[in-house]
Amino acid sequence: MTRQAGRHALQIPGPTNVPAAVLDAIARPTIDHRGPASRALALDVLGGIRTVFKTASPVVIYPASGTGAWEAALVNTLSPGDRVLMVETGWFASLWRRMAERLGFVVENLPGDWRSPVRAEAVAEALAADRRHGIKAVAIVHNETSTGVASDIAALRRTIDAARHPALLLVDTISSLASMDYRHDEWGVDVTVGGSQKGLMLPPGLSFNALSPRALAASETSRSPRSFWAWDEMLAANRNGFFPYTPSTNLLQGLKAALDLLADEGLDAVFARHARAAAATRACVAAWSLDLQCRVPSACSASLTAVRMPEGHSADALRAEVLARSDMSLGNGLGPLADRVFRIGHLGDFNDLAVLATLSGVEMGLRASGVPIGAGGLDAAMAVLGGNRGPVPG
Amino acid sequence: MTRQAGRHALQIPGPTNVPAAVLDAIARPTIDHRGPASRALALDVLGGIRTVFKTASPVVIYPASGTGAWEAALVNTLSPGDRVLMVETGWFASLWRRMAERLGFVVENLPGDWRSPVRAEAVAEALAADRRHGIKAVAIVHNETSTGVASDIAALRRTIDAARHPALLLVDTISSLASMDYRHDEWGVDVTVGGSQKGLMLPPGLSFNALSPRALAASETSRSPRSFWAWDEMLAANRNGFFPYTPSTNLLQGLKAALDLLADEGLDAVFARHARAAAATRACVAAWSLDLQCRVPSACSASLTAVRMPEGHSADALRAEVLARSDMSLGNGLGPLADRVFRIGHLGDFNDLAVLATLSGVEMGLRASGVPIGAGGLDAAMAVLGGNRGPVPG
Amino acid sequence: MTRQAGRHALQIPGPTNVPAAVLDAIARPTIDHRGPASRALALDVLGGIRTVFKTASPVVIYPASGTGAWEAALVNTLSPGDRVLMVETGWFASLWRRMAERLGFVVENLPGDWRSPVRAEAVAEALAADRRHGIKAVAIVHNETSTGVASDIAALRRTIDAARHPALLLVDTISSLASMDYRHDEWGVDVTVGGSQKGLMLPPGLSFNALSPRALAASETSRSPRSFWAWDEMLAANRNGFFPYTPSTNLLQGLKAALDLLADEGLDAVFARHARAAAATRACVAAWSLDLQCRVPSACSASLTAVRMPEGHSADALRAEVLARSDMSLGNGLGPLADRVFRIGHLGDFNDLAVLATLSGVEMGLRASGVPIGAGGLDAAMAVLGGNRGPVPG
């Protein structure tokens, strides 16, 4: 294959483009995981990661990719045969449900249309029907990566509380953490699941469980067999800055660098940047006269946008065209959305020019693929963005 | 803290010093884990890693550190309540046993003195006593990282076969893989557990299960709940060059680079290099008149050497002295060996001068700590090594 | 200062964005400049660089930035008091003239309007007037980096030959080499001056003199005092793969990587990519209704475009706005063009999406600065580009 000049544009909804400072930190020499340098690093990142989850409780860091943290959330809090209410927001919610079933839990599925956020009434009904409190946990994906729809976690907590139901609240924030505002403590989440490869701007390989006191209490009575994912030994070792088994030291070095970058920019500025990119993307899609997968405007994700292809056009053919034509990767449609939607990632370490480059690559691909689209997409996006100083004065 | 000039000497028995070419590969931009570049990379490393395990069967690569692969070996082959015969070679064998217990398996422990390899007769006795074949697996650490004692896996297999016992053979090769000769197929191993951070010269974060057809068959009937570690979905996805969940793409890029380096040097040359370093280290220790933890010469590890401190001297004080004095990390004594032994890692990407630097750092530390030692340690090591061309003509 | 997310866009006309593979090669450990690895590297790059200059004669590589190679071209071929005819194409031509004067040569300046290429007739007249052949050399900048105007070197050679004048032809190709077609031998150039930091995709720090047999002959009789820049000792040492003084070994490692990238893509593909980017940029500027500094369409540079600001608008204010708003560096106006033009670099390691990102950043800056521009710039550029597969079918 001949060389493609310039940088590949990785505009999938994660893994995201990793900043050079983070890659450099990862590429520093591997350290003794039982020595003082490792201990200082561990204490540093174990503290710093709490600010991202907005929690005062401990956050467990696994040397494993995000799916592992899903498993950890389940096996530490639930016992074999326990019921869990799972909100079907899209493909990743389905995968998590499938995992729960494989692990021997009884799933009560709350179906959805994959285009809207969770309906609080549906959760309220399900909990109201569960008079004996057999449901031990409600599990939901905050920002469904397959659809670009975000659900209101604080409202969900209020619904559970209003139902006076003791279910734990488990939330997957893999594609929203450090891209969209998220408040583990304030919103009353019991276990938040996170991953390294999206808003945290790291390669895949680390994952997280942010805990609540109730989650910790539940873990003490859970009868699910567990070892690698067990919180008890992890938390005990973490207290001294160590881990019960070899941590992913080089990725922890990268995590420290990434936390420094986030602190330097400021989380609020990070969230605003993502929101602006998403607004520009939606303005562009609207100018193209294409439909968003998300049909509730207030629920549209700030970290990715899923776009529906018009009837008779293949999203996968478009993505192949864009890859060949502009050396850019877009996210594919997953499950029933395969070939029906494509997903634009606008999260992690990117800026306004990267958003515009992305949209121009999509537009050239759409035109080359013969998809009928409206004019002025880029102009619409530029009007929203206008660069770091905000919209260009009209 | 003021700067220490020069490179830190990471002479623990893993993680090991990572070559620049591997660090560079890890620090390349993160790629789309569902795109063609990722697929090509996956097929490449999934093929290449087999040559290191010396197997024609599939090798599962987990985006998780080595301990996870222990768990995977157990939950894929055993069902809750199954019995497993575990050979107590040292600390890591103990940890694995503890894990098996936490996961709900019934462990039959074969005690050892932590200074010798497995005794085939003891295994033969245990299996002979198990007339109903309740023991479903025999688990052993090939190269016990806490003691520097290696066991003869081929002989163990012959023992099991001679007993006409159907138990599976599970082997941890974390600190021997790619440092000492290991033959998954020829030796009849059913599941081999490996990690990235030792002989493979990668940072921690990847781990491996090499399988046998019998292990695969066992996984089809195992009733242990599992999802992240499940072989079935992993193998199905791997066939097309993909993974059922996000792989650790950047570490896979590093794995490709590491496999290239191993192939370039040649596995036999790699093993010979490690054996030479170990022989030089033992010659030096003998000149110092210190005792090895391993008391069976033919069983001494090629990848690390555990040295016993004379009575009344603290191994941890020595290690602290060496760290402060020579900026070198040595491995600590684990469990009952804490403060009693120190461990010298001589594995991964190192050469003869690194061995001599290591030994000189230990000698200066021993002298400064007031440990009585004999003279001529370095001379003895140089006589064995003589550099890449072998011993200096006497 | 708070962090700017994403990558800085370095869209000046050099130094250019350096590919990761080149940066990695530069960051490899420094080698013994007198050892076999250095020798192999030197012979490799001394051979490879000839293909970029399209010459069978030697190319001298200086461990110094481009301005040094200007000095080398002069002091090796001319003697104190010699006359040189210098074509004033713009700012860099003026700097070279000033250097010649400082070095004690007598400059005959051929004035220009800084918006057009060299006029062959003017050169012909000057040479015809020089009946005694006092002019020893004609010096010209192939691609004037301050204006974006390229001159026809082959035609200039024909003009000199037609005048039956023995003057040497010295050509600065700093901002065109490896971006635009250039043929040292075929075009009859005597000394070509090049630098590392533009089309060669390296950081600044290396510079080049490609020689002709006539230039070499001239150097044997030149009486200019010289040592660091002297060709004789350099060529003698190069023959064996060495240098008369310490070379810039790490940049040479990068040069090897860069030559590999150029060979992999193919020089013709590289030139076509630059030409396409330039055409798209000019189409965009035309849609904006702004003027190009270059007013001879066939002479417009493929590696950069200088754009004139409308009266009453400051180019420097625009550049500051673009830097603050979009984290992008544009080239400034130089000398009399200060604050009057801004320059867009579209050379080195870039692709279509980078061109579009650049143009969108300029457009947002123009609008925010209140510069009256026409609509549809991005659309015009996309129509030209359409990605690697060429224009989108209309």
Place this chain on the structure above:
Amino acid sequence: MTRQAGRHALQIPGPTNVPAAVLDAIARPTIDHRGPASRALALDVLGGIRTVFKTASPVVIYPASGTGAWEAALVNTLSPGDRVLMVETGWFASLWRRMAERLGFVVENLPGDWRSPVRAEAVAEALAADRRHGIKAVAIVHNETSTGVASDIAALRRTIDAARHPALLLVDTISSLASMDYRHDEWGVDVTVGGSQKGLMLPPGLSFNALSPRALAASETSRSPRSFWAWDEMLAANRNGFFPYTPSTNLLQGLKAALDLLADEGLDAVFARHARAAAATRACVAAWSLDLQCRVPSACSASLTAVRMPEGHSADALRAEVLARSDMSLGNGLGPLADRVFRIGHLGDFNDLAVLATLSGVEMGLRASGVPIGAGGLDAAMAVLGGNRGPVPG
């Protein structure tokens, strides 16, 4: 060629091993050399480098390797035909003399035996004989890299002053700067020449002229033609944080990192570390019963040690043996010392274990080459070093 495991040992007297932090800084993206980031960087390093030279006067930084700074020192201060007294300390002094001759200056050579430092009386005599003050400068190499002999610069200045002679003092400190104490202002040096690739722990590619007010005054009347090396335009541009032509931006990024490392360790600690390494090396050579090239103990260099081979043994054969056997590069004998001495570099970013590794590689090479040597070299070195905490208590 098959791979050599581990790191190549670059133990020549420069270029030296570059720390990872410096290589990383060099490999950061290239910046706009006319933008604010470049300006801040320039002002930072132009200030910081003064502390290394210990001067309050400006230091010029050339984007060129060290030999260029020799030329700059001469052409800025001397006029064609000027006489310069050059002290012949060894090979590099000879090369500098040859350069001066090529540049048209009249050299008065003060011969030496290449084994001793400059004799003050000889200089005094030469200056006394120069009643008309025709000698415009005295030029000397502080630390002769070909012999490992250092001269006393402060004493030389006193000698010149005692002679009431107005000659400028030009000093080459390429292999001593940032390794051995050097005081440009206090010692009354007029131009100090430095390079990046030794004690500054950078790759080759930058060089320096530290100036004195008298040197600056001399440059105003010098009639040597010059442009690239001219101080006037450089100093004028530097005042605002810019350069008159493209600087070597990426190496400047590395310089900043290197200055930070030196400041962090502290210059006095750096000098002590080098002195200790040199003492250990000499103790080892003494145990081997080999001769040092330097025969004045108080003048032996702290940054390198040149060792004489016994009659009948080839230094080049030894170096080839060491390279093949231990993957280590040693410095060769230069000029009349070719094949007679080998040179051990112990400067830059190294520590005690690196010194011991180096000496063990040399010892194994000596034995393998059949060179008769005494025993106990390593023991002698360890007794001197004992690690960062100093000698091991006997």
